[in-house]
Amino acid sequence: MRHTGAGLDRDVRAAGGRPWGALLGAEANLGDRLFRLLTAAFAAGAVVLLAAMAFQMTRASAPSLSRFGLGFITGRHWDPVRDVFGALPFLFGTVASSLLALLFAVPVSLGVAIFLAELAPGWVRKPLGFIVELLAAIPSVVYGLWGIFVLAPWLRETVQPGLAMAFGSLPLFRGVPRGFGMLAGGVILAIMILPTIASVSRDVMLAVPSTYREGALALGATRWEAVRTAVLPHARSGIFGAVILGLGRALGETMAVTMVIGNRAEISASLFDPAATMASVIANEYTEASGDLHLSALSELGLLLFAVTVILNIVARLLVWKVARVPGGSRRT
Amino acid sequence: MRMALLAPMAVLGLAVGCQHSSGPVEKGERAVTAKVSTGSPIDLQGAGATFPYPLYSKWVTEYQKVDPRVRINYQSIGSGGGIRQITERTVDFGATDAPMTDTELAKAAGKLLHVPMTLGAIVVTYNLEGVQSLKLTPQAVAGIFLGEIKTWNDARIAESNPQTTLPGEPITVVHRTDGSGTTAVFTEYLAGVSPQWNGKVGAGKSVNFPVGLGAKGNEGVAGQVKTTPGSIGYVEIAYAKQTGLAFAAIRNRAGKFVEPSLQSVTEAAASVAETMSEDLRVSIVDAAGEAAYPISAFTYILVYENQEDAVKGKAMAQFLWWAVHEGQRFGPPLQYAPLPAQVVSAVEGALRGLRADGRPLLKE
Numbered sequence: 001m002r003h004t005g006a007g008l009d010r011d012v013r014a015a016g017g018r019p020w021g022a023l024l025g026a027e028a029n030l031g032d033r034l035f036r037l038l039t040a041a042f043a044a045g046a047v048v049l050l051a052a053m054a055f056q057m058t059r060a061s062a063p064s065l066s067r068f069g070l071g072f073i074t075g076r077h078w079d080p081v082r083d084v085f086g087a088l089p090f091l092f093g094t095v096a097s098s099l100l101a102l103l104f105a106v107p108v109s110l111g112v113a114i115f116l117a118e119l120a121p122g123w124v125r126k127p128l129g130f131i132v133e134l135l136a137a138i139p140s141v142v143y144g145l146w147g148i149f150v151l152a153p154w155l156r157e158t159v160q161p162g163l164a165m166a167f168g169s170l171p172l173f174r175g176v177p178r179g180f181g182m183l184a185g186g187v188i189l190a191i192m193i194l195p196t197i198a199s200v201s202r203d204v205m206l207a208v209p210s211t212y213r214e215g216a217l218a219l220g221a222t223r224w225e226a227v228r229t230a231v232l233p234h235a236r237s238g239i240f241g242a243v244i245l246g247l248g249r250a251l252g253e254t255m256a257v258t259m260v261i262g263n264r265a266e267i268s269a270s271l272f273d274p275a276a277t278m279a280s281v282i283a284n285e286y287t288e289a290s291g292d293l294h295l296s297a298l299s300e301l302g303l304l305l306f307a308v309t310v311i312l313n314i315v316a317r318l319l320v321w322k323v324a325r326v327p328g329g330s331r332r333t
Numbered sequence: 334m335r336m337a338l339l340a341p342m343a344v345l346g347l348a349v350g351c352q353h354s355s356g357p358v359e360k361g362e363r364a365v366t367a368k369v370s371t372g373s374p375i376d377l378q379g380a381g382a383t384f385p386y387p388l389y390s391k392w393v394t395e396y397q398k399v400d401p402r403v404r405i406n407y408q409s410i411g412s413g414g415g416i417r418q419i420t421e422r423t424v425d426f427g428a429t430d431a432p433m434t435d436t437e438l439a440k441a442a443g444k445l446l447h448v449p450m451t452l453g454a455i456v457v458t459y460n461l462e463g464v465q466s467l468k469l470t471p472q473a474v475a476g477i478f479l480g481e482i483k484t485w486n487d488a489r490i491a492e493s494n495p496q497t498t499l500p501g502e503p504i505t506v507v508h509r510t511d512g513s514g515t516t517a518v519f520t521e522y523l524a525g526v527s528p529q530w531n532g533k534v535g536a537g538k539s540v541n542f543p544v545g546l547g548a549k550g551n552e553g554v555a556g557q558v559k560t561t562p563g564s565i566g567y568v569e570i571a572y573a574k575q576t577g578l579a580f581a582a583i584r585n586r587a588g589k590f591v592e593p594s595l596q597s598v599t600e601a602a603a604s605v606a607e608t609m610s611e612d613l614r615v616s617i618v619d620a621a622g623e624a625a626y627p628i629s630a631f632t633y634i635l636v637y638e639n640q641e642d643a644v645k646g647k648a649m650a651q652f653l654w655w656a657v658h659e660g661q662r663f664g665p666p667l668q669y670a671p672l673p674a675q676v677v678s679a680v681e682g683a684l685r686g687l688r689a690d691g692r693p694l695l696k697e
Contacts, residue, residue: 288412
C-alpha cells in the first residue's frame with residue numbers, strides 16, 4: 001500500500017485513518033465527491049478489465065491445461081495436425097530473442113540517454129530526444145518490412161558470412177546464413193526497444209538532483225567521472241526499470257519479429273537458425289485454428305505470455321517508483 | 334508519463350491479440366436486422382476465408398447494382414473464424430477454403446451446405462538465378478519440403494530438367510507460418526503424393542514443417558522468396574504473378590508437366606465434377622485430367638440449408654445464384670478460375686435445396 005502515493009496518505013489522515021472512507025469520498029462538497037467516485041470507477045475499470053482478461057484466458061485454456069499440465073511448458077513439439085502442443089520452443093524463442101535484443105539495445109540506449117541527459121547542448125537535446133521517441137511511433141509492420149527487404153539480405157550477405165568466418169567454431173554462429181532467424185529477430189527488437197530504454201533512462205538521469213553532479217564536478221571529477229560516480233549509481237534502479245520496460249515490450253512484440261525470425265518451433269544454439277516466439281505463434285495460428293485443443297493451447301500460450309509480461313511490468317513499476325522517490329526534488333524537463 | 338502508458342499497452346496489446354473469437358457484436362446486429370428484415374434493406378453478414386476476399390468484395394459492390402436492397406458485409410477473418418461463426422450462427426454465411434470436416438459439421442446448429450464459389454491455384458515459386466523454367470515431379474516437391482533434397486542440383490530435380498543447368502546451391506524452403514487454407518491445400522497434396530509426408534507431417538492449416546523458414550501470409554512468403562536466392566515456397570497464384578516470381582510446372586497424375594493457369598485449374602475442377610459427392614465437398618488436388626494442374630482447390634461459402642428468415646434466406650439464395658453465374662466473370666481478372674459448367678449445375682441443385690419453413694427459396 002505504500003506505493004499508492006502521497007495523495008492517498010494525505011487523504012487517509014484527513015479521513016481520520018479510514019482508507020476506504022477516503023477512497024469513497026469524505027469531502028463535504030458534492031461535486032468533489034462525484035468527481036472522486038467517477039475517477040475511482042475509471043481506475044477500477046482498469047483492474048476489472050485485467051482480471052476479466054486473466055479469467056477469460058484461463059477459462060479458454062482449461063482443455064489444454066488439463067490435457068498437458070506442466071508438460072505444456074516443457075514439451076518441445078508443436079504439431080496442430082496431431083494435437084500435440086508443447087510451448088518450450090516458443091518460450092525459448094521469446095526469452096532468447098528478447099535477451100538478445102537487450103544485449104544490443106542496452107549499451108546503445110544508455111549512450112543515447114547519457115548524451116541527452118548529461119552532455120548534449122540544450123539546442124540538440126530537445127530535437128534529438130524527440131527523434132529518439134519518434135522511433136517508438138513507427139508501426140511494427142514497417143520495421144518488419146524493413147527487416148525482410150533490407151536487414152535480412154544485409155545479414156545474409158555481409159554480417160553472417162563475416163561472423164561465420166571469424167567465430168565459426170562457436171555453436172552460436174553455425175549453419176547456413178539465411179538472414180532470417182534469431183539474429184534478425186534480436187536486431188529488429190533491439191531497434192524497437194531502444195527508444196523506450198533511452199528515453200526512460202534519460203528521464204531517470206534528469207531526475208538525479210543537480211547538486212550531486214555539481215558536487216562531483218567541484219571535487220575535480222571529469223564529466224565521465226561525474227556521470228559514473230554521481231549520476232549512474234543514483235539512477236541505477238531506474239535504469240534497470242527502463243531496461244525491464246524494454247524487455248516487456250520485446251517479449252510482447254509480435255508483427256516485426258514474426259516477419260524476420262523464421263518461425264520454426266525449434267530450439268537451436270545458433271543465432272543463424274530460425275526460431276519462433278509465443279506472441280507470433282498466437283497471431284499466426286489463432287485466426288485459422290478450428291480444433292478445440294489447438295485453440296485452447298494458443299490461449300494457454302497467451303496466458304503464459306500474459307503472466308510473464310505482468311510480472312515484469314510489476315517489477316519495473318517497483319523499481320521506477322523507488323528512484324522517483326529520491327529525496328531532494330527533481331530536475332525533470 | 335511514458336512509463337505509465339507502456340505497461341498497460343503491452344498487456345492490452347497481448348490480450349487483444351487473443352480475444353477476437355466470435356464476437357458478441359454480430360449477435361446484437363443480427364437481432365436488430367431480423368426485426369427490420371420485413372422492410373426494404375436486407376443485411377447479410379458473412380465472415381471467413383481471406384483468400385477469396387478480393388473477389389467477394391468485388392461481388393458485394395457489383396451485386397449492389399443488381400439488387401440495391403441487399404447489403405452484404407463480408408469480413409475476411411480467416412476460414413477458422415468463418416467456420417466458428419457460422420457454427421454459432423452469429424453470421425448469415427461463412428466462408429472457408431478447406432471444406433469442413435465431419436466433426437466440425439456435427440457441431441453446427443443445422444445442416445450446412447458447402448457452395449463452391451471459385452477456384453484457386455497454389456504455385457510452387459522459386460528464386461534461382463538464371464533458371465526461368467523448372468519442372469518438378471510430385472516426389473521432388475515432397476522431397477524438397479521434407480528436407481531430403483538439400484541442393485538444387487539433386488538428381489531428383491535434375492532428371493526432369495535436362496535442359497537446365499542447376500546450381501549446387503543449398504535450397505532454402507519458405508513456408509506459411511500462419512494457419513491458412515493455402516497450407517491446407519498444399520499439405521493435402523503432399524500427403525496424397527508422398528506416403529512419407531503423410532506419415533511424418535500430415536495435412537492441415539497449420540502443420541509442423543520439417544525444414545525451412547516460416548513467413549506470414551502469401552505476401553510474406555512471396556517477399557522472402559524474392560529476397561532469398563536459392564529459395565522455394567508456395568503461394569496463391571495471384572501473389573506469384575504480382576511479384577513477378579517464377580513458378581514451377583508440376584507433373585500431374587496423367588504424367589504431364591502442367592503450368593499453373595486459370596485454365597489448368599478449371600480443368601482440374603472439371604475432371605472431378607462427375608465424382609462430386611452430394612454435399613459438394615470435394616478435393617481437386619492431384620486431379621486426373623490430362624491438362625489438370627494438380628495443386629488447386631475450391632473455396633466455399635457455408636450456408637444453412639434451413640434458413641431462419643425467409644426474406645434474408647431468399648436474398649442469400651439469389652445472391653449465391655448470381656455469384657456462380659454472372660459473378661464468375663469477375664474472377665479471371667483477379668486470378669480466380671471460373672467454375673466449370675458441371676460444377677455450376679451441381680451448385681444449382683444445392684441452391685434449389687435452400688429452404689425456409691420448409692418452402693424452397695428459389696422458384697426456377
